[in-house]
Amino acid sequence: MRFFKDFAEEFKAHKALFAMAAPAFFLVLIMQYLPMSGLVLAFKNFRYDMGVFRSPWNGLNNFKFLFSSGTGWLITKNTILYNLLNLITSQLLAVIVAIFITEIHAKYFKKVTQSVILLPYFISWVVVGVFVYNLFNYESGIVNSIMKAIGHEPINMYGIPAAWPFIICAFNAWKWTGYNSVIYIAAITGVDGEIHEAASIDGATIFQRIRYITLPSIRPTLVTMILLQVGRILRGDFEMFYQIVGMNGQLYNATDVIDTYVFRSLVTNPDIGMTAAATFYQSVLCFLIIMVVNAVVKRIDEDYALF
Amino acid sequence: MLNKTMKKLLSAALVGTMAVSVLAGCGSSAPAAQPAGDAASGEAAAVDTSKEVELVLYVISDRPAGQDVVDENLNKLLKEKMNTTIKINWIGWAEYANKYPMLFSSGEQFDMAYCATWLNFANLARRGAFKPLDELLPTYAPKNYEMQSESALKQATIDGHIYAVPTLLPTYITYGSIYRGDLAAEAGMTDDIDTWEEVEQYGDWIKANHPEMEVIDVYAGNVELSLQWERMQGNYEIDSGNRYIFYDPSEEHPTVFALYDDPTAPEFYDMCYRFGEKGFWSKSALSDTDSTKTQNGKAAMRFHNIDTWSGYTVLHPEWDFKYGVMTSDIAHLPYTQDCMVISNTAQNPERAMMFWDLLTTDQEVYDAFYYGVLGTTYELNEEGQFTITDPDLYSTSAMWAARTFDLNRNQAGVPESYNTVRAEWEKNIQEGKGTERFTGFVFDTSNVTTQLANCQNVRQQYGWPLELGYVDPVAGLAEYKQKMQEAGIDDVIAEAQKQLDAYLEAQN
Structure with a gap:
C-alpha cells in the first residue's frame, strides 16, 4: 500500500x-x-450477436492458419529481414543526407535539395505501385523499352523474385529518407556553431568535423530512432508491399510479409478471430524484441535506453 | 409492438410455414409458399403504420451525386403509401471489405443491408449477424414470400433459419467469351466464338493484325481461365469463393475434386502455356490492375458473364460486342447472389419487411427506388426500357437484391439477343436436373477455415502463375498440387464431399 x-x-x-x-x-x-x-478475440470464435467478450472460446485454433502449412516461419523471417534492411538503409541515407544538407551553405540550393528529397514522402503507395508497374511491365515498361532500344533482350522482372528485395528496399529508402533526415537535420542544427568554428580554427578538415562533432552529437537521436523502428519490426508496411507486389504470386516467396499473407488468406473468407490471432502474434513478438533490444542498449549506455 | 391476436396469427403462420418446409423436404414440388402466404396476407394489412418510421438501409457502392434528389422523391412516395421514410447509407468500393463486417460487429443500429454470397452471407449468418426471418418474411412480406422459389428459400436458410430475402430476378451460371464483333468479322469469323479452338484462331488473328491489343483480358485478381475451362466441361465449383474445387453435377453422386486432379488438367495447362507463349496476355498481367481493358478497346476478348457483356454493348455499340456462351450446363445462380438481410440490431424489422414487400411488387415504388426520378435521372422509351440521363448524377440503385423479374427494366441499347438467349436458358433449365439440382447447396466452411485460408494463398501463389503459363506446365502442376496438399486441401475436399452427400441425401 506504500x-x-x-x-x-x-x-x-x-x-x-x-x-x-x-x-x-x-x-x-x-x-x-x-x-x-x-x-481476447485471438482466442475466440467470434459471433456478431454475442460480441467480443461473450463469444465462445476457441483455444489456439485461430493461430493454426499461420503455421499449419509451414509459411509462418517464412513470412516471419521475411518481415524481420525486410524491416532490418529498410531500417539500415533508410536511417543511414537519412543521416548522410542530413549531414550534406547542413553542410551546404548556398541557401536556395539547400532549400530546393531538401524539398526534392522530402517530396516522395507525400506520394501515396498506390501511386508508387503504378510507377513500379510502368517501370517493370514486360511488354511496355520503361526498363524494357530502354533495353530494347539499346538492343538488349527484355527482362521479365516479375519472373525474378530475387530482384524484388532490392526494388522494395530502394523504394522504401526513396520514400522515407527525406522525412527521416528532417529529424537529423534538427539534431544537427541543435549543435552549438561555436564548436564547429573552434574546430575549424584548430585546423580540422570537414571530414574530421563530421566525424568528431556532428556524428557524436546525433548519436542519441539515432539510437532513439532505431529503437522506435525495432519496436515495429514484425509489422510489415502493408501498403508498400501490397501496392508494389500486389497479387503477383510469383514473387511471394521473396516478398511476402505477415501482413500481406494474412490479408490474402482471409480476404475471401474473413474471420475476425484469425486476423486478431495474427496481430496478437506480431504484438507479442514485437514486445519481446523491443524488451531485449532495450535491455541491451541499457547495458551499453543507460542514457540511450527508451525506458 | 405485437399484440396478443397478432402473436396468435403469427404462430399460426409459422406452423404453416413449418408444415410446408417439411413437405418440401419430402420432395414435393407443389407451390411451396401457398398456405403460409394466404394465412399471412390477411393480417399484413392490419399492421399498424400510424407511427412514422425511418428505415436505415446499407448498400455497397460509391454514393452517387444525385442521391439526395432520388431520396426526396422516394420518401415522398413512401410516406404517402406506408408512413415510412428510408435513409440509404453507402459503403464505398474502396472500403467495403473492412467496413461491411464491421457494420455487424460494431453494434450500430440499422434495419436492412444488401448482402450476397460474395459478401460471405452464409458465414455472417452463421455468426449471428442477422435477424432470423422465419416469421417476419411470411407475415410482413407475404407477396414477396409467395414469389420465392423453393430453392431460393433453401439457400437463404442457414442452420435451420431463413436469414435473407433472396432476389427475385433469376441470374445464370454462365461464362463465355465477350469479344469484338467488328474484329471477328474482319477475321472472317462470323460464327459465335465458343470453343477453345476458335478462341485460339481469333487470338492468332488479333496478334497478327492488331499487335497493340491484348488478346485475352487478364489482370490482377481476375484469372478466370480455369473457371471458364471447367464451366465448358459442365463442372461446377463447390463455392464461389473457392473456385479451385469442382464437381460434375451431371453425375448421380458427384465426386468433389481439386482443379489439378481433373483428368483434363494437363491439357488445360498445356493450352495456357501455349497461349502465354503466344503473348495472348501480358507477362506482367498479375501486377496489372486495369480492369477496363476490354471496354476501353485495349483488349480484344474477355471471359465473363452475360451481364458484363450487355454492359459493354451499351458502352460501345460501334464495336459490336458479341457473346459466345461457353458453359455447357446453364443453371440459375444462387439466389443469395443478391439478397436483403435484416440486421440483428434492427429497431423496425416489421416495417422493413413491409417496405420490402412493397418495393418488390409495386412498379411505381420500384422505379423511384431503383432508377430515381423520371426525367431527371432516367428516361423511358416506348418499350419501357430505361436510359440513364447522366451517369455522373445517378445510374441505378446499388440494392441489386430489389430487382424482380417482373419489375426490372432493360437498359435501352442492349441487343435483342440478350433477351432471347436468356429466355432460351430459362426454357432449358429443368428443376432438379444437372447443375440446377445443386443451386440450393451452400458450403459451410466453418470446419475448414484454417485449410481454406492456406489454400486460398496457394492458389494465388502457385495456381495463378501456372494458369497464365509463366511456369512449366508439368513441373508447375506438380508443385501446385504438392503445395495444395500441404495446405490441407484434402480436408476441404473431404468436408465438401460430406456436405454434398448430405445435401443429396436430404433431397431424395
Whole structure:
C-alpha cells in the first residue's frame, strides 16, 4: 500500500501538474490500453450477436492458419529481414543526407535539395505501385523499352523474385529518407556553431568535423530512432508491399510479409478471430524484441535506453 | 409492438410455414409458399403504420451525386403509401471489405443491408449477424414470400433459419467469351466464338493484325481461365469463393475434386502455356490492375458473364460486342447472389419487411427506388426500357437484391439477343436436373477455415502463375498440387464431399 500513499502525497503536492497530464493520460488509456482487451478475440470464435467478450472460446485454433502449412516461419523471417534492411538503409541515407544538407551553405540550393528529397514522402503507395508497374511491365515498361532500344533482350522482372528485395528496399529508402533526415537535420542544427568554428580554427578538415562533432552529437537521436523502428519490426508496411507486389504470386516467396499473407488468406473468407490471432502474434513478438533490444542498449549506455 | 391476436396469427403462420418446409423436404414440388402466404396476407394489412418510421438501409457502392434528389422523391412516395421514410447509407468500393463486417460487429443500429454470397452471407449468418426471418418474411412480406422459389428459400436458410430475402430476378451460371464483333468479322469469323479452338484462331488473328491489343483480358485478381475451362466441361465449383474445387453435377453422386486432379488438367495447362507463349496476355498481367481493358478497346476478348457483356454493348455499340456462351450446363445462380438481410440490431424489422414487400411488387415504388426520378435521372422509351440521363448524377440503385423479374427494366441499347438467349436458358433449365439440382447447396466452411485460408494463398501463389503459363506446365502442376496438399486441401475436399452427400441425401 506504500504505492498508493506515495501517490496520494504526490497528488496533493502537484495538483496542477496532474491536471495537465490528465488529458494525455486518459487519451492513452482509452486509445491504447483499453483496445488491448480486444486481443481476447485471438482466442475466440467470434459471433456478431454475442460480441467480443461473450463469444465462445476457441483455444489456439485461430493461430493454426499461420503455421499449419509451414509459411509462418517464412513470412516471419521475411518481415524481420525486410524491416532490418529498410531500417539500415533508410536511417543511414537519412543521416548522410542530413549531414550534406547542413553542410551546404548556398541557401536556395539547400532549400530546393531538401524539398526534392522530402517530396516522395507525400506520394501515396498506390501511386508508387503504378510507377513500379510502368517501370517493370514486360511488354511496355520503361526498363524494357530502354533495353530494347539499346538492343538488349527484355527482362521479365516479375519472373525474378530475387530482384524484388532490392526494388522494395530502394523504394522504401526513396520514400522515407527525406522525412527521416528532417529529424537529423534538427539534431544537427541543435549543435552549438561555436564548436564547429573552434574546430575549424584548430585546423580540422570537414571530414574530421563530421566525424568528431556532428556524428557524436546525433548519436542519441539515432539510437532513439532505431529503437522506435525495432519496436515495429514484425509489422510489415502493408501498403508498400501490397501496392508494389500486389497479387503477383510469383514473387511471394521473396516478398511476402505477415501482413500481406494474412490479408490474402482471409480476404475471401474473413474471420475476425484469425486476423486478431495474427496481430496478437506480431504484438507479442514485437514486445519481446523491443524488451531485449532495450535491455541491451541499457547495458551499453543507460542514457540511450527508451525506458 | 405485437399484440396478443397478432402473436396468435403469427404462430399460426409459422406452423404453416413449418408444415410446408417439411413437405418440401419430402420432395414435393407443389407451390411451396401457398398456405403460409394466404394465412399471412390477411393480417399484413392490419399492421399498424400510424407511427412514422425511418428505415436505415446499407448498400455497397460509391454514393452517387444525385442521391439526395432520388431520396426526396422516394420518401415522398413512401410516406404517402406506408408512413415510412428510408435513409440509404453507402459503403464505398474502396472500403467495403473492412467496413461491411464491421457494420455487424460494431453494434450500430440499422434495419436492412444488401448482402450476397460474395459478401460471405452464409458465414455472417452463421455468426449471428442477422435477424432470423422465419416469421417476419411470411407475415410482413407475404407477396414477396409467395414469389420465392423453393430453392431460393433453401439457400437463404442457414442452420435451420431463413436469414435473407433472396432476389427475385433469376441470374445464370454462365461464362463465355465477350469479344469484338467488328474484329471477328474482319477475321472472317462470323460464327459465335465458343470453343477453345476458335478462341485460339481469333487470338492468332488479333496478334497478327492488331499487335497493340491484348488478346485475352487478364489482370490482377481476375484469372478466370480455369473457371471458364471447367464451366465448358459442365463442372461446377463447390463455392464461389473457392473456385479451385469442382464437381460434375451431371453425375448421380458427384465426386468433389481439386482443379489439378481433373483428368483434363494437363491439357488445360498445356493450352495456357501455349497461349502465354503466344503473348495472348501480358507477362506482367498479375501486377496489372486495369480492369477496363476490354471496354476501353485495349483488349480484344474477355471471359465473363452475360451481364458484363450487355454492359459493354451499351458502352460501345460501334464495336459490336458479341457473346459466345461457353458453359455447357446453364443453371440459375444462387439466389443469395443478391439478397436483403435484416440486421440483428434492427429497431423496425416489421416495417422493413413491409417496405420490402412493397418495393418488390409495386412498379411505381420500384422505379423511384431503383432508377430515381423520371426525367431527371432516367428516361423511358416506348418499350419501357430505361436510359440513364447522366451517369455522373445517378445510374441505378446499388440494392441489386430489389430487382424482380417482373419489375426490372432493360437498359435501352442492349441487343435483342440478350433477351432471347436468356429466355432460351430459362426454357432449358429443368428443376432438379444437372447443375440446377445443386443451386440450393451452400458450403459451410466453418470446419475448414484454417485449410481454406492456406489454400486460398496457394492458389494465388502457385495456381495463378501456372494458369497464365509463366511456369512449366508439368513441373508447375506438380508443385501446385504438392503445395495444395500441404495446405490441407484434402480436408476441404473431404468436408465438401460430406456436405454434398448430405445435401443429396436430404433431397431424395
